Each structure stands twice: as C-alpha cells, then as structure tokens.
Amino acid sequence: GKSLLLPQNEASEIKHVIGVMSGKGGVGKSSVSALLAVSLARAGYKVGIMDADITGPSIPRLFGLKARPEQFNEMLLPVKTALGIEVMSLNLLLPEEDDPVIWRGPILASAVKQFWSDVAWGRLDYLIVDMPPGTGDVPLTVLQSLPLDGLIVVSSPQDLAMMVVKKAIKMVQQVHIPVLGLVENMSYLACPHCGERIHLFGSGHVADAARANDLRLLDVLPLDPELAALGDAGKIEEYSGKAFNIDPV
Amino acid sequence: GKSLLLPQNEASEIKHVIGVMSGKGGVGKSSVSALLAVSLARAGYKVGIMDADITGPSIPRLFGLKARPEQFNEMLLPVKTALGIEVMSLNLLLPEEDDPVIWRGPILASAVKQFWSDVAWGRLDYLIVDMPPGTGDVPLTVLQSLPLDGLIVVSSPQDLAMMVVKKAIKMVQQVHIPVLGLVENMSYLACPHCGERIHLFGSGHVADAARANDLRLLDVLPLDPELAALGDAGKIEEYSGKAFNIDPV
Ligand SMILES: Nc1ncnc2c1ncn2[C@@H]1O[C@H](COP(=O)(O)OP(=O)(O)O)[C@@H](O)[C@H]1O
Ligand SMILES: Nc1ncnc2c1ncn2[C@@H]1O[C@H](COP(=O)(O)OP(=O)(O)O)[C@@H](O)[C@H]1O
Numbered sequence: 001g002k003s004l005l006l007p008q009n010e011a012s013e014i015k016h017v018i019g020v021m022s023g024k025g026g027v028g029k030s031s032v033s034a035l036l037a038v039s040l041a042r043a044g045y046k047v048g049i050m051d052a053d054i055t056g057p058s059i060p061r062l063f064g065l066k067a068r069p070e071q072f073n074e075m076l077l078p079v080k081t082a083l084g085i086e087v088m089s090l091n092l093l094l095p096e097e098d099d100p101v102i103w104r105g106p107i108l109a110s111a112v113k114q115f116w117s118d119v120a121w122g123r124l125d126y127l128i129v130d131m132p133p134g135t136g137d138v139p140l141t142v143l144q145s146l147p148l149d150g151l152i153v154v155s156s157p158q159d160l161a162m163m164v165v166k167k168a169i170k171m172v173q174q175v176h177i178p179v180l181g182l183v184e185n186m187s188y189l190a191c192p193h194c195g196e197r198i199h200l201f202g203s204g205h206v207a208d209a210a211r212a213n214d215l216r217l218l219d220v221l222p223l224d225p226e227l228a229a230l231g232d233a234g235k236i237e238e239y240s241g242k243a244f245n246i247d248p249v
Numbered sequence: 250g251k252s253l254l255l256p257q258n259e260a261s262e263i264k265h266v267i268g269v270m271s272g273k274g275g276v277g278k279s280s281v282s283a284l285l286a287v288s289l290a291r292a293g294y295k296v297g298i299m300d301a302d303i304t305g306p307s308i309p310r311l312f313g314l315k316a317r318p319e320q321f322n323e324m325l326l327p328v329k330t331a332l333g334i335e336v337m338s339l340n341l342l343l344p345e346e347d348d349p350v351i352w353r354g355p356i357l358a359s360a361v362k363q364f365w366s367d368v369a370w371g372r373l374d375y376l377i378v379d380m381p382p383g384t385g386d387v388p389l390t391v392l393q394s395l396p397l398d399g400l401i402v403v404s405s406p407q408d409l410a411m412m413v414v415k416k417a418i419k420m421v422q423q424v425h426i427p428v429l430g431l432v433e434n435m436s437y438l439a440c441p442h443c444g445e446r447i448h449l450f451g452s453g454h455v456a457d458a459a460r461a462n463d464l465r466l467l468d469v470l471p472l473d474p475e476l477a478a479l480g481d482a483g484k485i486e487e488y489s490g491k492a493f494n495i496d497p498v
C-alpha cells in the first residue's frame with residue numbers, strides 16, 4: 001500500500017537509521033543501543049539515539065543526562081552526551097525521571113513521530129532507535145513511519161527470551177526490513193571471586209536461532225556487574241568492556 | 250468518575266484478584282507470578298493466572314502448557330497446569346508460540362477485557378494477573394477494568410530498574426489501588442563453583458525504595474540458574490527454591 005514513511009525534516013540530515021529491538025523486555029536493548037552508539041562515536045562517527053521506549057525510557061539515565069532539551073524554531077534540540085552523542089527521550093521532558101507516562105496507543109504513536117519530525121537532529125552518520133518491548137503500537141509505528149535501514153535484534157540466552165524475540169523477528173520480516181544481526185547479551189558471568197565462567201541462562205540458544213533464521217550473530221556480551229553499575233551511575237560511556245569493534249571513520 | 254470495573258461473569262467466582270506489575274521488562278514479573286501461584290496452589294488454594302502480557306506472553310511456556318483452550322457455552326475454558334493452576338494466555342490461542350501479535354492499543358485493551366469477561370474461571374481463591382511492562386494501554390486497562398484487590402510490584406536491584414518501577418508505583422497510586430508490597434528479584438547469585446555470593450546489580454535499592462514509599466518488602470529472590478532452566482523446560486512447578494512462604498489453607 002501507500003508508504004507511511006515520514007520524510008526527514010529540514011533540520012536533519014541522517015545517513016543511516018538503525019533500530020534496536022527485541023520484543024522481550026530487560027534483555028539489554030537500551031544498554032546495547034548505548035554501547036553501539038559509544039563505539040560508533042569513539043570511531044569518529046556522528047551519532048544520535050532516539051529513545052522510543054516512551055513509557056519506560058532509560059537512555060538519559062545511562063548517560064547521566066539531566067539537561068532539558070531546548071527549542072529552536074518550533075523544533076526540539078537533542079541533548080548531547082559527554083562523547084557528543086545526540087539524545088532525545090521522553091524522560092528529558094518530564095518534571096521527574098520517575099514520573100509515569102500514562103498514554104494509550106494513539107498518543108504513544110504520535111510521540112514517536114514527533115521525535116522524528118519535530119527534532120532537529122542535525123548531520124548524523126547514524127541514528128540509533130531504541131525500541132520498547134512488545135509488538136504493539138510503538139514498535140509498529142517505528143517500523144512503519146521511520147526510514148529504517150536495518151534492525152539489530154537483542155536477546156538474552158534463555159529459550160523463553162528467544163521465543164518472544166522470535167515474535168519480533170517474524171514481525172520485522174512481515175514489513176520487509178532487513179535484520180542486520182542478533183546480539184546475545186548476558187551470555188555468561190565471570191565470577192569476581194574465583195574467575196570461573198557461569199552460564200546463568202544456559203547457552204547456545206541465540207547462536208542456534210541466528211543459524212536457523214540465516215542471521216549473523218553480531219556480538220556476544222557477558223553479564224558484567226561493572227556495566228550495570230556504570231549504567232546506574234550515568235557513566236555508560238566509561239565502560240571498559242569490548243563491544244562492537246567499529247573501524248575508525 | 251463512573252466506575253469502569255467489569256463484573257465477574259456467571260461462570261466465575263473469584264475471591265481475590267492480585268496484579269503483578271513492574272513497569273520495567275525482564276525483571277521477573279512472569280516468574281514471580283508463576284512462583285506465587287505455585288506457592289498458593291501447594292498451600293491448598295485454588296489459583297488462576299491471567300497472562301495479560303498480550304504481545305509477550307510467557308506463562309504457558311513456564312508451565313509447559315501446549316493444549317488449546319476449549320470452548321463451552323460461548324466461553325473459553327482455562328488450561329490446567331500439573332498442580333491444577335488455571336491459566337489463560339494469548340499464547341494458548343496462537344498457531345505457533347513464537348507468532349507475533351501485532352495489535353494496536355484498542356485491540357490489546359479489548360483482549361484483556363475478554364480474558365476477564367469471556368473466560369469461565371470457575372471458583373478461585375486467587376486470580377494472579379501477570380501484567381506487561383510499560384504504563385500504556387494494557388496496564389491501564391487492567392487497573393481500570395479489573396476489580397484488583399492489590400498489586401505486587403517486582404523489581405531487579407539496579408537503580409535503573411527501580412527508576413522505571415517507580416513510574417508504575419506512581420501510576421498505581423493515582424488509581425488508588427493498594428500496593429501489597431515489593432519483591433526484589435535477581436538479588437544475588439551463589440557462584441556454582443566457589444559458593445560465594447555475587448551481587449550482580451548492586452544491592453539495597455529495592456529495600457530503600459520500599460522504605461521510602463512506606464511499602465513492605467515481600468520477598469528477596471536470588472538469581473538462580475535452576476529457575477531459568479526449569480522455566481525454559483516448562484517445569485517451573487518443580488522449582489525447589491524458597492519463594493513466598495504461604496500458610497496452608
Ligand atoms: N551485559 C550486561 N551486564 C550487566 N548488566 C546489564 C547488561 N545488559 C544490561 N544490563 C542491565 O540490565 C538492566 C536491563 O537492561 P536494559 O538495557 O535496560 O534492557 P532493556 O532495554 O531490554 O529493557 C539494566 O539495569 C542494565 O544496566
Ligand atoms: N530469580 C531468577 N533466577 C533466574 N532466572 C530468572 C529469575 N527471574 C527471572 N528469571 C529468568 O529471566 C527471564 C525474564 O523473566 P520473566 O519472568 O520473563 O520477566 P518479565 O515477566 O518481567 O519480563 C526468564 O527467562 C526467567 O526464566
């Protein structure tokens with residue numbers, strides 16, 4: 001049918017739009033979005049993150065962002081992180097970061113569209129779109145309205161998580177947007193006391209699913225208490241762990 | 250304003266309705282709902298679980314349920330687990346458990362209402378309602394339409410998780426439904442190699458939030474690889490861990 005894709009506004013010049021989704025909550029979509037943006041920024045790319053998890057936004061917290069977005073010519077200006085990543089999130093617009101957003105579908109969908117049409121993103125090599133869990137209004141609006149070049153699908157190792165993640169993969173295949181690959185997160189933990197590897201949630205399910213769906217396994221990330229602590233402290237840009245080796249520009 | 254609460258249908262006689270929510274995905278709402286139902290059933294209560302996570306349902310998987318619900322007099326009959334817990338979930342009605350449900354708000358809301366009005370729950374002491382993440386259509390419909398006696402709020406220890414969970418607590422306070430207490434899940438892990446306790450996500454945040462909001466801390470559950478494995482295998486009823494000590498009927 002007719003394309004629902006929204007054009008870029010005149011204050012944005014975005015080369016690539018990449019969605020990060022999973023279907024399942026709590027597997028690390030926001031953390032993976034943040035780590036990917038940090039790796040791209042460190043490699044010299046100009047990067048933005050759209051926090052499309054409208055009712056559960058965590059990107060500002062991961063980067064320790066407190067400033068309120070300014071307005072310029074009827075547009076919202078994104079807030080910059082320490083590394084210069086441009087961020088827009090509903091949590092930047094609320095009086096308190098723990099205030100609830102109690103909206104139904106149509107308003108959630110229009111908020112996503114405004115984050116695309118009414119934000120002056122400027123010149124970006126990559127805009128990462130951090131999507132909420134589920135396959136409802138917001139993921140659907142993102143897939144239908146934003147000109148996505150591709151999607152990164154995140155899962156934790158459990159069969160249960162992969163079952164729900166497969167729902168997202170099937171959804172994406174219906175709208176014909178390429179899946180760039182899978183990321184397995186929380187894959188294992190190195191015991192801080194004895195150094196042994198612990199596979200908390202079993203192993204191999206994500207690699208199997210990647211093979212079965214003819215998808216690439218982009219990265220396998222450990223469960224690292226340092227990452228959780230840095231995220232809580234708003235310092236995810238200081239994470240020393242290896243994620244997404246990007247060749248410099 | 251006018252009450253939106255739906256009456257029980259003539260094939261249901263439910264004494265108490267308890268919602269399990271968190272706002273944040275992946276913190277263990279479904280696992281806590283399942284463990285609570287199992288403890289109640291083992292203590293002799295008649296229990297049901299409504300899986301209100303319409304686009305990411307995991308209750309049938311946790312209990313290894315594959316049977317399709319039967320119909321009787323225009324009503325759906327719930328599917329029984331090994332311990333006799335009555336379950337209704339969208340995943341029991343799909344052709345494949347990993348098929349996506351791509352619905353927008355109004356249809357999601359009506360699915361929740363049908364799980365209340367069109368299901369013959371029979372005589373139950375407790376109906377546990379496992380809610381999806383976020384504060385959108387489905388949580389709002391559950392809070393407005395179902396006669397909830399109270400809510401159990403689940404969080405993992407991270408500050409980031411608690412920030413999003415506080416949104417759910419504030420939402421619930423606006424609709425004046427009592428919070429029965431908080432559950433901290435994935436609190437620590439006992440290393441299977443050296444036995445030392447590992448606090449993966451820091452500690453104390455949930456207990457602090459319980460005190461600050463004048464709420465009870467109902468239980469603190471460890472991250473236990475056995476629980477994840479049994480959940481993946483559909484055998485959560487065989488979990489040997491201690492959760493929710495319920496006095497026998
Ligand atoms: N690899 C990891 N190691 C340690 N903690 C992690 C990891 N990935 C995510 N987390 C933590 O788990 C929680 C959930 O992650 P988040 O990125 O918010 O998931 P999602 O966006 O899928 O809901 C956060 O507190 C985050 O800091
Ligand atoms: N205490 C725990 N120990 C080990 N694994 C857990 C624990 N709680 C939850 N899990 C696992 O983590 C995943 C997410 O839990 P789930 O109950 O689905 O969370 P939610 O309903 O909040 O999304 C599941 O695979 C589950 O088996």
Ligand SMILES: [Zn+2]
Nearest residue numbers: 191194440443
């Ligand atoms: Zn150890």
